[in-house]
Amino acid sequence: MSNFKDLGIHQELIQALDELHINTPTVIQTQAIPVLLKDKTDFIGQAQTGTGKTAAFGLPLLQLVNPEQKSIQAIIICPTRELGQQIAKQLFKFTKYVSKKIFVEAVYGGEKIDIQIGRLKRPTQILVATPGRLIDLLERKAVDLKEVKTIILDEADEMLSMGFKPDIDKILSHTAQIDRNIWLFSATIPSAIKQIISDYMADDAYKIEVDHKDVMNTAIKHQYVICDIKDKPNLLQSFIKNNDDKRGIVFCKTKAGAQTLAKQLLAKNLKVESIHGDLGQRDREKVMRAFKSERLQVLIATDISARGIDVSNLSYVIHYQLPEQLEYFTHRSGRTARAGNKGLSLAFVAPSELEKITALEKELNIYFEKISI
Incomplete structure (x- = not known):
């Protein structure tokens, strides 16, 4: 059985994981983390909720982000404000012992947009967002995505079932000219997800699938x-x-x-x-x-x-x-x-x-x- 050190995770992140009682990597973490750390690639992870996806993409992301660069380098797009808040909170906990702080901000509907715009004026390296709110911020020119290297679609099938396909298309089209990678996580791969993969991701995107029985x-x-x-x-x-x-x-x-x-x-x-x-x-x-x-x-x-x-x-x-x-x-x-x-x-x-x-x-x-x- 591998451990997080073997997967390539830094000791300061492992210290936080130990404190959170996250000691043994799950199947998706074992398969995804080495790939996301080493290869600049588009990535498809088919796995259910409860498999440890946040750490599977969050830990590599935290190591790849440059804390000296104050602009947004990664966007995590998810279906609901609660999931967005949870992801941001989890990433914050992972960085407890990191010497150079990485700043994560979550934006979502249900909170006044002016308050969120104010917070985004501070250094922010990772932005967690629901699709509709991110579109609103882009239309107001309140976020600059020119330096984005990674876009993560979390629970992609859930976002599509909630009617966010046009918003996701708009976001991915908006960033099409940027040299960025897309990491897509989804429990299922219906035709609409296949369309996103075909339209926006590389043909050689790395794919892993976690069996239901491992969940x-x-x-x-x-x-x-x-x-x-x-x-x-x-x-x-x-x-x-x-x-x-x-x-x-x-x-x-x-x-x-x-x-x-x-x-x-x-x-x-x-x-x-x-x-x-x-x-x-x-x-x-x-x-x-x-x-x-x-x-x-x-x-x-x-x-x-x-x-x-x-x-x-x-x-x-x-x-x-x-x-x-x-x-x-x-x-x-x-x-x-x-x-x-x-x-x-x-x-x-x-x-x-x-x-x-x-x-x-x-x-x-x-x-x-x-x-x-």
């Missing part, structure tokens, strides 16, 4: 309970009350489902709130502050709204409704069992959905234990 955290226990839809609210209520000393996230497939479930549980005097696409930025931040400070026991979320959530010490994740996509199951489950802790991933399954459990076991190489509540 799942072995510290997560997977269980399922069979129940009719009408019984789910009472069953969930019982579970939460039986685990009143523990905190977790409950996942629904739709905004309406998350809102309805939150109302049902609040009526039972449980400490829950929901986050979803209709929630304004201020309200969303208020809910997240309450959850992180442990004033809430349970957060009810949709898959998209949970992108970028990073809350420590979550004991469980509940799939109140099974997701449609395999990578969403991985992403959901990965909210628990972090930093060396153990966690539970519990699925509420209708009798007609049992074949989905079998499919998940086969695809992800995991075992589900059937339980009753």
